[in-house]
Amino acid sequence: MKRLLILIALLSASVFSAENWDRTQLNLKLQKGDWSIKYREYVTGLDSDGEVDKFHWQISRKFDNWRVDYQYWEKDGKVELRPRFQVKLFKQENGFYFRPRVEYRDKRGKEEYFRVWTTLGWDGNYSCNSTLLCVAPAIQFSPRFAFDKDLKNGGTDNGELEDIQMRFQFKIKPNGSKKITIKPGFWYVMDNDYNTKNLYATFQVDVKF
Numbered sequence: 519m520k521r522l523l524i525l526i527a528l529l530s531a532s533v534f535s536a537e538n539w540d541r542t543q544l545n546l547k548l549q550k551g552d553w554s555i556k557y558r559e560y561v562t563g564l565d566s567d568g569e570v571d572k573f574h575w576q577i578s579r580k581f582d583n584w585r586v587d588y589q590y591w592e593k594d595g596k597v598e599l600r601p602r603f604q605v606k607l608f609k610q611e612n613g614f615y616f617r618p619r620v621e622y623r624d625k626r627g628k629e630e631y632f633r634v635w636t637t638l639g640w641d642g643n644y645s646c647n648s649t650l651l652c653v654a655p656a657i658q659f660s661p662r663f664a665f666d667k668d669l670k671n672g673g674t675d676n677g678e679l680e681d682i683q684m685r686f687q688f689k690i691k692p693n694g695s696k697k698i699t700i701k702p703g704f705w706y707v708m709d710n711d712y713n714t715k716n717l718y719a720t721f722q723v724d725v726k727f
Contacts, residue, residue, distance in 0.1 A: 543705070545722035552580040571595070583607075587621075599624040604635070613641045631667035633680065635660050646693050656703075658685040679710045687720065699724040 547556040556576045572593040579586050589600035602621030609615035619635035639658040646652040664680040687703025701722040707715040 541718045543718055543720045545701075545720070547722060547724045548727070549724065550727040554578045554580075596628070597626045599626070613643065615639050615641070629668055632665040634663045634665065635683075636663070641689075644689075644691075650693060652691050652693050654689045656685075656687050656689055656701075658683075660684070681710060681715055682708045682712075684708075685720075687722075697726050 541560050544559045544561065545556060547554055554577070556578070558574045558576075560572045572591075574589050574591040576587055576589045578588075583606045584603065585605075586603045587601070589602070591598040591600065600621050600623055602619060604617055604619035606615055606617045615638075617635075617637045617639065619637065621633050621635070622630070623633060624630050637658055637660040640656065642655040644652040644654040660683040662680045662683060663677055665676045667680070684706045685703065686706075687701045689699055689701050691699045701724065702720070704717070704719050706717050709715040
């Protein structure tokens, strides 16, 4: 447990003090039963005081292994709507799972197209300090493919790779509590030529009622 906490401290120091990261993503997720709502806000790197004019709301409903989402995005006053659904096709005892997702991106007059995610993920087991915290690592690797995207707007041929998103985070919760989980980490995104597209820190708080 001590080694894991040291690793978290080192990771947090490198992530949240790096000057060359694009931005920091802040999330709050509220969940009751099979329903949840999440709010996401972006700010610039923690070495500056500016904010990024970008946020989204998401409402979700789970049905066994299925989940349906509706996202509302706004960036610099421009709106994007993203209805989508996903299904966890399998999850092994060692924590590995496969979860495809289909979403429709409606950029309100600018562009509309479908995007398919193919996520291979791993959820590590929680390691608990008897008096303080339980911590578990989590990783996602998600190649994303575009369909019916306008080539003039940087699109790809149908079914070809659009980008690859990778997520790395730790899930931290008070020992014995199932109500609150804190998730620090970072996202790394490569374009379809495998060059860096985005790199930013993330922080999420989950609250269950």
